[in-house]
Amino acid sequence: MSVQETETEVILTHPDNKATTVKILKYGATVYSWTLAGQEQLWLSTAAHMDGSKPVRGGIPLVFPVFGKNETDELLSKLPQHGLARNSTWEFLGQTKSNPPTIQFGLNKNIANPEMTKLWSEEFNLILTIELGADFLKTAIEIENPSTSKDLKFNWLFHTYLRIPDIEDTMISNLVGMKVHDKLLQEAFIDKHPVIQFHQETDVVYEKVTEERVVQVVRQGHPLHTVKRDNLPDVVVWNPWTEKSGNMADFEPKSGFKEMVCIEPGYVTDFVTLQPGKKWNASQILSKDKLKYQAIQ
Ligand SMILES: O=P(O)(O)OC[C@H]1O[C@H](O)[C@H](O)[C@@H](O)[C@@H]1O
Numbered sequence: 001m002s003v004q005e006t007e008t009e010v011i012l013t014h015p016d017n018k019a020t021t022v023k024i025l026k027y028g029a030t031v032y033s034w035t036l037a038g039q040e041q042l043w044l045s046t047a048a049h050m051d052g053s054k055p056v057r058g059g060i061p062l063v064f065p066v067f068g069k070n071e072t073d074e075l076l077s078k079l080p081q082h083g084l085a086r087n088s089t090w091e092f093l094g095q096t097k098s099n100p101p102t103i104q105f106g107l108n109k110n111i112a113n114p115e116m117t118k119l120w121s122e123e124f125n126l127i128l129t130i131e132l133g134a135d136f137l138k139t140a141i142e143i144e145n146p147s148t149s150k151d152l153k154f155n156w157l158f159h160t161y162l163r164i165p166d167i168e169d170t171m172i173s174n175l176v177g178m179k180v181h182d183k184l185l186q187e188a189f190i191d192k193h194p195v196i197q198f199h200q201e202t203d204v205v206y207e208k209v210t211e212e213r214v215v216q217v218v219r220q221g222h223p224l225h226t227v228k229r230d231n232l233p234d235v236v237v238w239n240p241w242t243e244k245s246g247n248m249a250d251f252e253p254k255s256g257f258k259e260m261v262c263i264e265p266g267y268v269t270d271f272v273t274l275q276p277g278k279k280w281n282a283s284q285i286l287s288k289d290k291l292k293y294q295a296i297q
Helices: 241-246 254-259
Strands: 003-005 009-014 017-025 030-036 091-098 101-108 125-132 136-144 152-158 160-163 170-173 179-182 187-190 202-207 215-219 222-230 234-239 260-274 279-287
Touching (some): 017 125, 030 136, 136 152, 152 279, 160 222, 170 260, 202 260
Antiparallel strands (some): 003 009, 017 030, 152 260, 170 215, 179 187, 215 222, 234 260
């Protein structure tokens, strides 16, 4: 049975390998586990709220319609950090393909978290498609503006928590030469470092990274994860390190920052402005590719 649904979640199992699975909580349509041949690829806090009481700390939370906390936009500034997609219960729409197993979830204003839609009352239709390949996981989003008169203005981001053995000997490649906004230093510059390494809290947004750049998480010369993007020009790299993870009640174990890194493909430097009746599509593909060190174009 490649698709199992319960009241709160959906589980996909790959037909060629029962140990290749993906588990999605209907709350936030949050992928919280992806195993490849029995190996978990995502990080999930042991204190993550799995009961819909708050966004899941780990897996792939969905960020819409705003990344971060907006202070300037009249409508978006009313929403909490990262918006309403990750704290609304999505509708399971069913299976669209049996191999690779592919399913869809939907969210719109009528079923979204009412605490949120009373703050931000724009019309929207979201369809999330999750495809479990034999050696990849694809998450794709389609955003429709059903309004007949108003533009829809939004950010989108996949807030992906990747599992790693040890942050201190992990590096991120193929972002060299890109403009980066360091949210902690509050400054922007061209990153000339050949790779990103981690020695402290890291919270950076690589802007307009060409899609040819495959972001790789590399340890001791071996690529642990490869992230490919379609229509998601920005890449956030985040690790909370000791103090920040110490201050997050739902981040456990406190040493967990050593075993995770967030690589977050998104459209966050600017807003998408979607005209009435139009649709916008984007996706990420997580896979285990061979090492691919890309020169600066
Ligand atoms: O705690 P959350 O609302 O899930 O946000 C967790 C993190 O998300 C992104 O990575 C942001 O760049 C960080 O600034 C933020 O701390």
